[in-house]
Amino acid sequence: MSEELIHIIQQCKKRDDKHAYYQLYRACYADIFNIVIRYMPDHGDQSWMLNKCFAKIALNLHHYDPQQPFHAWMRRVVINEILDYLRKQSRRKRAESAAINNTPHHPPTNNGIDQLQLQDLLRLVRRLPQRTREVFNLYAIDGYKHDEIAKMLHISIGTSKWHLNHARTLLQQWIRQLYPEWNICKKAGQ
């Protein structure tokens, strides 16, 4: 962790300094943004959730152990906050996953895999069912293990593996449908 970030965190802990919080916001923004847009399918909630996650981090800075890497702690807080929110939302409206799957598919606008843009990948990720998307995000992008995912999502390890395999299969199919000339394979080993 850089000395600058340590100094920013100390400033935020010591006093209610708007400038220090702004520096922290800038340092956290990219990570929070990338997590939120992957997990949150609804664009309307993304901005609010991003700010809420930042507030959660800022209010719980005194829980942060300086011996641990800050960004790992921050990602953990953000992911748990989002998963909590999605869990509450899914209780309210069970049909959210179906609604996402029924959204019209927008094909990627680029012509080659090397030109795949973030929005195209996001579109593919958002087509995944909610739980499958969560497992894929946690394992493939955020680097969690299956036992950790199982605890976080209250599922078994086998179910977690199934969701990951299902996500890879779906993504592979969708990319092959869009770009039949490419040879995309699932990553060996789970």
Place this chain on the structure above:
Amino acid sequence: MTRPNPHHIDDIFRNAFEQHRPTPSPDQWEHAYALLQELKYRKRKKRFLLLLTILTVGVLSAYLLYKQISAPTSPTPPPPLAHQPIATNPSIDHIVPSDATIQPTQPNTTSSPQPKRSTTLKKQQPSRVDRQPKLSPRSGNHALTQALIVQSPAIETPHTVVFLSIPPLHEVSSTTPAHQPSPLPSLPKIQSAIIPTASRAWSHDWHRSYGIALTGPPSNTWEFFGGLESEWSWRKSWHIAIGINAVYLYDGRDRDFIVNQPVYGLQKTYRRYSIDLVHINALAVPFYLGYHFSKFGLRTGIVYHFPFASFGFINGLESKTPFAAKGWIDPKYLNRQFTRLSVQCLIPWHHRQLSLEIQYGKGHYLASATTQPLWSVRLGLRY
């Protein structure tokens, strides 16, 4: 977009998101800061209300306790019911001769000596049984009068009327003739009421807690409890809980309920609050009907109390915290739905309380036997 291994789906997505580094706009920052300030305000407000609740209950309990113990009491209780003539007719005033002289009856100081209170340190296990309403001299007189008015079959002697016109005991004390020996000044009851409690508890996961508490007098109407408890575990987590428990014995009869029981605990990574609002002994078998609210969940339950045992079940739902998965808090206690069957056996003469708890939760069955506490010692001064 460059990727080290474009054939791996995971790498494609991971690298795409890692390379995406957006920057916030000023407008987004203003929204985020406004939300942060609002959440800070809510947090402060919540703390303030909690502190205010604790202080209010504490001050109210202390005031009522002080008011109760500072009220003048009779040196002797009224004669026992069996030694009194029985009055029966509710319309007793119509039978009283018009020339009858109604005089206040002086309490018999020899027939019913005041129960002797031990001056030694007394070990006593706190239990719900102790909270059963006991007739104090004042309320006992009132209840006795009521019982006589309602239950007595017939009026036999005129001095029954004299008995029924017994004023409250503090009025008797104030009208004691000068030649009567004045009652000895009683010791402040607060000294005889505060019972330091030290306890230690083990549970199946090697949590150990140590605590000390000050328990107020188990009087007819009010009882308060204030305590401090610390807990350590092998996970090097700890918490300090401060609790104030005010019990109001409704109407001094067979009903009591807990007015408020806030517990404020500090732990390494979280705070917890618990409030038990309802505790009713409205039936012949006292039972507990209440809910336990904390930051993480809600519990409901019913516990039946018997003289030496109590059993019941508690059903609850506890939710997740962002820090649970990091290992700072044992996830076993979080993120679960549980139903707890609690059986407690109270053995007052051994000063111990054993409790057996069986739990089963979502997706798994957990049975555990705990002792809570394994031993408990109460040292107190009673007069």
